[in-house]
Amino acid sequence: MSWVLSLPIILPFLTAVLAFLLREKRAGAWVSVGGCALLLIASAVLMVNVLQAGVVAGQMGNWPAPFGITLVADLLSAVMVVITAITGLAVSVYALAEINRRKEYLGYHALFQVLLAGVCGAFLTGDLFNLYVWFEVMLISSFGLLILGGSKAQIDGGIKYVTLNLVSTILFLSGIGLLYGMTGTLNLADLALAVEEVENQGLLTVVAIMFMIAFGVKAAVFPLFFWLPAAYHTPSFSVSAVFAGLLTKVGVYALIRMFTLVFDHDIGYTHTILLWVAGFTMVTGVLGAAAQTDFRKILSFHIVSQIGYMILGLALFTPLAIVGAVFYLVHHIVVKANLFLIAGVAEKLTGSTELKEIGGLYKSAPLLGVLFLIPAFSLAGFPPLSGFWAKYILVKASLDIEMWFIAGVALFVGLLTIYSMTKIWAQAFWEPHPYNLEPKLSILTPEQRWFYLLPIAFLATLTIIIGFYPEPFVQFAERSAEQLLNPAAYIEAVLGEQS
Amino acid sequence: METLLALAIGVLVAAAVYLMLARNVLRFIFGLILISNAANLTIFVGGRLTQGLPPLIEEGAYAPVEGAANALPQALVLTAIVIGFGLFAFALVLVFRAFTTLGTLNSDKMRVAEPREDAAK
Numbered sequence: 001m002s003w004v005l006s007l008p009i010i011l012p013f014l015t016a017v018l019a020f021l022l023r024e025k026r027a028g029a030w031v032s033v034g035g036c037a038l039l040l041i042a043s044a045v046l047m048v049n050v051l052q053a054g055v056v057a058g059q060m061g062n063w064p065a066p067f068g069i070t071l072v073a074d075l076l077s078a079v080m081v082v083i084t085a086i087t088g089l090a091v092s093v094y095a096l097a098e099i100n101r102r103k104e105y106l107g108y109h110a111l112f113q114v115l116l117a118g119v120c121g122a123f124l125t126g127d128l129f130n131l132y133v134w135f136e137v138m139l140i141s142s143f144g145l146l147i148l149g150g151s152k153a154q155i156d157g158g159i160k161y162v163t164l165n166l167v168s169t170i171l172f173l174s175g176i177g178l179l180y181g182m183t184g185t186l187n188l189a190d191l192a193l194a195v196e197e198v199e200n201q202g203l204l205t206v207v208a209i210m211f212m213i214a215f216g217v218k219a220a221v222f223p224l225f226f227w228l229p230a231a232y233h234t235p236s237f238s239v240s241a242v243f244a245g246l247l248t249k250v251g252v253y254a255l256i257r258m259f260t261l262v263f264d265h266d267i268g269y270t271h272t273i274l275l276w277v278a279g280f281t282m283v284t285g286v287l288g289a290a291a292q293t294d295f296r297k298i299l300s301f302h303i304v305s306q307i308g309y310m311i312l313g314l315a316l317f318t319p320l321a322i323v324g325a326v327f328y329l330v331h332h333i334v335v336k337a338n339l340f341l342i343a344g345v346a347e348k349l350t351g352s353t354e355l356k357e358i359g360g361l362y363k364s365a366p367l368l369g370v371l372f373l374i375p376a377f378s379l380a381g382f383p384p385l386s387g388f389w390a391k392y393i394l395v396k397a398s399l400d401i402e403m404w405f406i407a408g409v410a411l412f413v414g415l416l417t418i419y420s421m422t423k424i425w426a427q428a429f430w431e432p433h434p435y436n437l438e439p440k441l442s443i444l445t446p447e448q449r450w451f452y453l454l455p456i457a458f459l460a461t462l463t464i465i466i467g468f469y470p471e472p473f474v475q476f477a478e479r480s481a482e483q484l485l486n487p488a489a490y491i492e493a494v495l496g497e498q499s
Numbered sequence: 500m501e502t503l504l505a506l507a508i509g510v511l512v513a514a515a516v517y518l519m520l521a522r523n524v525l526r527f528i529f530g531l532i533l534i535s536n537a538a539n540l541t542i543f544v545g546g547r548l549t550q551g552l553p554p555l556i557e558e559g560a561y562a563p564v565e566g567a568a569n570a571l572p573q574a575l576v577l578t579a580i581v582i583g584f585g586l587f588a589f590a591l592v593l594v595f596r597a598f599t600t601l602g603t604l605n606s607d608k609m610r611v612a613e614p615r616e617d618a619a620k
């Protein structure tokens with residue numbers, strides 16, 4: 001059984017080695033695409049297994065839990081791995097056109113695959129220290145990707161990204177040390193049982209807050225998000241897209257995992273903090289976006305704002321709210337990665353991402369305009385696209401438990417999101433180009449056009465499918481939320497029958 | 500012993516925070532290295548400290564003697580040191596590169612990625 005679990009981690013690593021060996025040739029890029037396709041198949045197999053069994057767990061090296069290292073996949077982990085593979089595949093195809101030979105030679109594809117391995121590892125591990133290791137794998141490859149090319153802006157953004165993420169890593173590590181000192185275990189399922197026996201529950205809350213800050217930095221929540229808008233607009237668009245789609249979501253995943261499985265001893269305290277954090281994250285993110293005039297910077301701030309919605313789902317901590325958080329997570333990754341890819345094409349056509357410098361895209365490239373409208377409207381929450389259902393569930397969840405204020409904040413932020421999206425639409429697509437250029441798609445070679453537009457159309461189609469047939473996705477999210485709120489099945493799958 | 504190490508960790512963190520508050524990015528990195536060592540020591544102490552009882556299993560026995568040192572945190576610390584070494588090697592090179600391309604180590608003056616409004620005009 002354990003190969004199903006380890007394959008999504010092993011495959012990207014093997015692809016990375018192969019892509020690195022072939023980095024001087026064009027074949028290296030295709031290896032990366034092939035690796036992602038295999039990863040997608042492996043993740044689909046894992047998903048089928050999880051759908052049948054509920055929770056799949058495997059012990060590496062056959063050491064029984066909690067002594068060995070556990071890999072475990074419940075529905076949330078499985079869907080995150082699938083969505084990672086989908087994003088990976090889309091971005092690797094896009095990279096065929098965008099990443100130049102020099103960056104390929106410097107090892108872009110190998111770093112990209114290691115990043116995917118780290119992300120999958122973080123989703124699949126059932127051990128806290130192992131989670132730290134996967135975070136580091138992810139972090140070091142993201143450092144490489146971020147500064148690949150070495151422009152001034154990249155180095156500048158890189159300094160802030162690297163330093164703040166290292167601080168969060170160290171907090172995470174200290175938290176692990178303290179938690180181990182209190183409970184004597186690092187296996188997540190075992191921890192869920194062991195924390196109940198800790199005498200001093202107050203100390204446990206202190207450690208919980210350390211984890212909240214550590215993962216909060218990774219997830220870019222208020223007031224810890226400043227590294228994100230400083231860095232995400234500087235690297236290649238492929239890199240931006242995969243960062244925007246996946247990296248912060250690993251932080252959100254870790255928060256959801258830890259604060260449903262392990263730290264549910266003092267919900268009144270920890271989840272109230274999360275609720276405030278969620279509110280402020282939504283508002284500051286969207287206000288930050290409103291003040292920006294650069295395509296990618298606006299999108300970066302919107303990542304922050306959207307993270308707030310997911311944290312809101314976790315903070316409300318009712319079954320429906322967790323459903324909303326899971327649904328939001330899946331919808332957001334697809335939409336956000338896609339918007340960054342579209343920003344990339346816009347820049348290739350018009351020569352800039354600064355909104356004042358570009359325009360006329362709708363007239364000269366109507367196809368791109370239509371493709372932009374789908375994820376943009378979905379992000380803003382227009383029915384019937386995926387973002388509407390995600391926001392609807394979350395707002396309903398807050399109204400159900402009479403949290404009028406936060407529901408109002410969520411709706412208000414949705415309104416401001418529309419404002420920024422229309423700003424991009426009006427300035428980049430509608431207004432004529434300031435230098436009267438006609439940025440037609442035909443200035444790209446036919447090959448480039450396919451590689452750019454195919455992944456965008458693919459992700460846009462996914463958005464539409466989730467929007468028009470939300471039923472199976474919501475049902476899936478419901479089952480997943482049930483598992484998260486009743487971790488007995490998770491614990492049993494890892495540790496075996498509990499007496 | 501635990502008290503002594505707890506104090507040492509406290510001193511390390513205090514020195515590290517002092518360094519990290521500096522505008523100079525290099526000093527910030529030095530602070531980060533100090534505080535990562537404090538984190539490693541925290542894990543080490545988390546496993547409880549014993550003197551003179553290595554976690555070795557006697558011939559014929561199945562488990563180490565009662566009260567033997569806990570080997571797991573030491574393994575964790577080793578892993579963390581190795582990972583930390585890699586990360587800090589990267590961070591130091593990045594700072595050096597920042598100094599050569601941006602010409603400054605003052606974090607207030609690093610505004611290439613996020614230029615000030617008035618400067619942009």
